[in-house]
Amino acid sequence: xxxxxxxxxxxxxxVVILKDGALAAQGAAATGIQKAEAAERLYEETLRKAGLKRxxxxxxxxxxxxxxxxxxxxxxxxxxxxxxxxxxxxxxxARTVIDIGAEEGRAIKISPEGKVxxxxxxxxxxxxxxxxxxxxxxxxxxxVEEMAAISLKSNTSIPMNAQCAVFGESEVVSLIHxxxxxxxxxxxxxxxxxGRIASVARIVGLEKxxxxxxxxxxxxxxxxxxxxxxxxxxxxxxxxxxxxxLGAAEAAAKGVLEEKIAAKVVGQEIVEGEKxx
Amino acid sequence: xxxxxxxxxxxxKRAKELRNRxxxxxxxxxxxxxxxWEGGAWxxxxxxxxxEGEVHGLSEEPYGASIAHxxxxxxxxxxxxxxKWGCARDLCSYMRAYxxxxxLNEYAYGGPWPHADFIFQNQICCCHSKWLQVADxxxxxxxxxxxxxxxxxxxxxIGDRQIEYVVAQLYDGIAFIERVTGRKIIEEKLIQNVYNxxxxxxxxxxxxxxxxxxxxxxxxxxxxxxxxxxSLEKSNxxxxxxxxxxxxxxxxxxxxxxxxAVADERCRVLGDSQPPWGFLxxxxxxxxxxxxxxxxxxxxxxxxxxxxxxxxxxVPYPTLEEQGITIKDRDHALRxxxxxxxxGKLMWAPFYGANYKNDLVTKIAKQWRCDAAIIHLNRGxxxxxxxxxxxxxxxxxxxxxxxxxxGNMADEREFxxxxxxxxxxxxxxxxxxxxxxx
Numbered sequence: 057x058x059x060x061x062x063x064x065x066x067x068x069x070x071v072v073i074l075k076d077g078a079l080a081a082q083g084a085a086a087t088g089i090q091k092a093e094a095a096e097r098l099y100e101e102t103l104r105k106a107g108l109k110r111x112x113x114x115x116x117x118x119x120x121x122x123x124x125x126x127x128x129x130x131x132x133x134x135x136x137x138x139x140x141x142x143x144x145x146x147x148x149x150a151r152t153v154i155d156i157g158a159e160e161g162r163a164i165k166i167s168p169e170g171k172v173x174x175x176x177x178x179x180x181x182x183x184x185x186x187x188x189x190x191x192x193x194x195x196x197x198x199x200v201e202e203m204a205a206i207s208l209k210s211n212t213s214i215p216m217n218a219q220c221a222v223f224g225e226s227e228v229v230s231l232i233h234x235x236x237x238x239x240x241x242x243x244x245x246x247x248x249x250x251g252r253i254a255s256v257a258r259i260v261g262l263e264k265x266x267x268x269x270x271x272x273x274x275x276x277x278x279x280x281x282x283x284x285x286x287x288x289x290x291x292x293x294x295x296x297x298x299x300x301x302l303g304a305a306e307a308a309a310k311g312v313l314e315e316k317i318a319a320k321v322v323g324q325e326i327v328e329g330e331k332x333x
Numbered sequence: 334x335x336x337x338x339x340x341x342x343x344x345x346k347r348a349k350e351l352r353n354r355x356x357x358x359x360x361x362x363x364x365x366x367x368x369x370w371e372g373g374a375w376x377x378x379x380x381x382x383x384x385e386g387e388v389h390g391l392s393e394e395p396y397g398a399s400i401a402h403x404x405x406x407x408x409x410x411x412x413x414x415x416x417k418w419g420c421a422r423d424l425c426s427y428m429r430a431y432x433x434x435x436x437l438n439e440y441a442y443g444g445p446w447p448h449a450d451f452i453f454q455n456q457i458c459c460c461h462s463k464w465l466q467v468a469d470x471x472x473x474x475x476x477x478x479x480x481x482x483x484x485x486x487x488x489x490x491i492g493d494r495q496i497e498y499v500v501a502q503l504y505d506g507i508a509f510i511e512r513v514t515g516r517k518i519i520e521e522k523l524i525q526n527v528y529n530x531x532x533x534x535x536x537x538x539x540x541x542x543x544x545x546x547x548x549x550x551x552x553x554x555x556x557x558x559x560x561x562x563x564s565l566e567k568s569n570x571x572x573x574x575x576x577x578x579x580x581x582x583x584x585x586x587x588x589x590x591x592x593x594a595v596a597d598e599r600c601r602v603l604g605d606s607q608p609p610w611g612f613l614x615x616x617x618x619x620x621x622x623x624x625x626x627x628x629x630x631x632x633x634x635x636x637x638x639x640x641x642x643x644x645x646x647x648v649p650y651p652t653l654e655e656q657g658i659t660i661k662d663r664d665h666a667l668r669x670x671x672x673x674x675x676x677g678k679l680m681w682a683p684f685y686g687a688n689y690k691n692d693l694v695t696k697i698a699k700q701w702r703c704d705a706a707i708i709h710l711n712r713g714x715x716x717x718x719x720x721x722x723x724x725x726x727x728x729x730x731x732x733x734x735x736x737x738x739x740g741n742m743a744d745e746r747e748f749x750x751x752x753x754x755x756x757x758x759x760x761x762x763x764x765x766x767x768x769x770x771x
Contacts, residue, residue, distance in 0.1 A: 057707070121751075121752070121755070133762075134755055134756075134758055134759030134762070134763065135755070135759075136759050136763070137759055137762070137763050141764070170758060170763055171763055171764075172763035173734075174734075174735075174764070175736070175756075175759065176737075176762075177756070179738070179749070179752070214699040224517075259725075285606060
């Protein structure tokens with residue numbers, strides 16, 4: 057059984073192809089303005105990587121803020137639902153998922169079966185998202201990757217007063233003019249985001265195991281700040297930005313299974329041992 | 334085949350007529366020698382409406398909500414308020430819409446802004462205190478203004494002292510109105526207005542109580558168009574008659590005959606705060622899953638008077654007729670009016686603490702048999718939005734799944750429809766485990 061999951065976020069699109077439950081190929085690209093076209097191109101590219109043709113894919117499920125724009129998807133699921141399924145596949149013991157992408161940060165409480173029980177989102181606020189880090193990196197005139205690395209060298213805590221991405225940038229410029237070391241400013245930015253994300257996560261309750269996914273999870277400086285802010289251990293998967301697409305692919309696989317079961321019931325055949333849900 | 338029978342309300346057309354007439358009368362009143370006044374929906378309209386001759390009021394919040402129904406108008410008025418007066422977006426969005434209407438010299442129901450002869454306002458929140466002062470400033474700054482204080486405590490702390498405090502101010506208010514208009518408050522009119530106020534408020538509460546039935550005879554989207562009449566002029570005879578003699582009997586009949594608001598009702602949700610008025614289609618979206626919004630402290634209690642009975646249940650407040658009370662004179666009328674408002678309008682209570690809101694809303698969730706809650710984190714009204722996150726915890730602790738979404742009752746720039754629909758879909762399909770009704 058071959059299935060695909062496509063996650064179109066605010067900035068990037070990710071594709072995961074599973075073959076009989078195992079990873080066949082995955083791909084990522086910037087979405088740009090033409091999100092649907094970007095998804096189409098990446099899907100084709102990832103199929104080629106997997107040595108597969110389009111017709112061989114049994115089911116495609118999309119997710120993400122622009123998930124509904126994937127015209128060729130068989131279904132679209134909510135991003136938090138995709139996150140929950142993806143994390144559950146990787147870490148069945150996880151009960152809290154924190155996903156921080158370019159435009160949204162969210163905390164999800166999941167059941168032992170990987171279903172969404174509760175969620176909280178930092179709506180209408182860039183200060184808890186990847187966009188905030190990018191804006192601060194520009195102000196510091198370094199790359200996001202450099203910012204992550206140098207922040208780990210800092211032992212200084214500088215509380216950022218600004219709660220807003222716009223004023224935060226202004227505050228960073230002030231710190232630069234005060235000759236504060238870039239590594240200390242970088243850590244201050246990460247601490248500020250960690251504080252906001254932890255607040256959102258506490259709305260759903262911090263229950264172990266806690267998994268952090270999304271593009272921001274690749275930022276070791278931020279992860280370090282978040283661990284300290286929550287005073288709890290957290291799990292970060294390899295390729296944390298692919299977990300949404302992985303979850304969508306898992307949903308696609310479940311959809312194929314359900315269709316098979318439905319077909320068998322219609323045909324008056326119930327095969328013993330087959331999953332019923 | 335649908336689970337339940339359903340049909341529209343027979344009295345729907347009448348409700349629309351009453352509402353349209355209200356706004357038309359306000360506009361046209363001076364041509365007939367009538368007077369106009371501005372005040373809040375929580376104002377004690379029984380008093381100015383007791384003036385001799387024709388008199389019509391414009392209650393602020395429903396006017397703001399009317400503007401909010403029209404996204405184009407909404408944005409234009411908001412931008413006028415911000416552009417002309419520099420007011421911040423974190424202020425009450427009804428108020429900003431109202432100011433924009435005045436600033437542009439436009440009445441949302443056609444023609445130029447209709448100037449009021451006086452303002453009769455009560456201080457229910459910091460915005461209400463200043464709202465009409467600023468509106469008058471925008472309008473030239475010449476309208477006589479009276480405001481009285483009602484911040485005397487929650488429904489379970491109302492005694493003679495609190496009632497006397499408000500009644501004394503109302504006497505001052507009456508003197509003010511008579512002085513600035515040159516007309517008298519007619520005692521017989523005042524007394525009838527108080528009877529009507531009780532009928533409007535108590536029969537709306539009785540109608541809300543009927544929504545405890547399964548299937549619910551009314552959905553919240555429909556209820557918005559019905560409660561509004563009481564928020565316009567609860568002392569009005571035609572409106573009181575509508576609630577007592579048309580709406581309540583019809584809804585009672587719907588319960589007896591199991592006529593549902595949503596034919597495939599299978600999940601009942603509780604709301605909180607005003608809805609995003611420009612996007613009421615989200616309720617129709619919920620219906621695709623067999624979800625009906627049946628209850629909301631705001632929708633019930635903005636107009637409906639209720640009380641907590643000896644068993645701790647929320648029940649409708651009794652009318653004066655049910656209490657066997659005959660109003661003797663002006664003083665008796667004022668005291669009964671104040672007592673009813675302060676004890677019966679439970680919507681005051683959240684202003685006094687999260688414990689009040691939690692207690693009332695959890696009672697509603699239980700009595701109205703709510704399976705879930707969808708809370709609008711309303712940036713447009715701090716008064717109704719306070720304590721919402723504590724409320725979320727309280728509901729979850731009683732086993733009610735809750736989701737929240739950010740929005741604004743009257744500023745569509747703060748409502749992201751796509752995102753909200755995604756959140757609702759997540760909640761409905763994942764947390765509640767529902768699929769769309771075939």
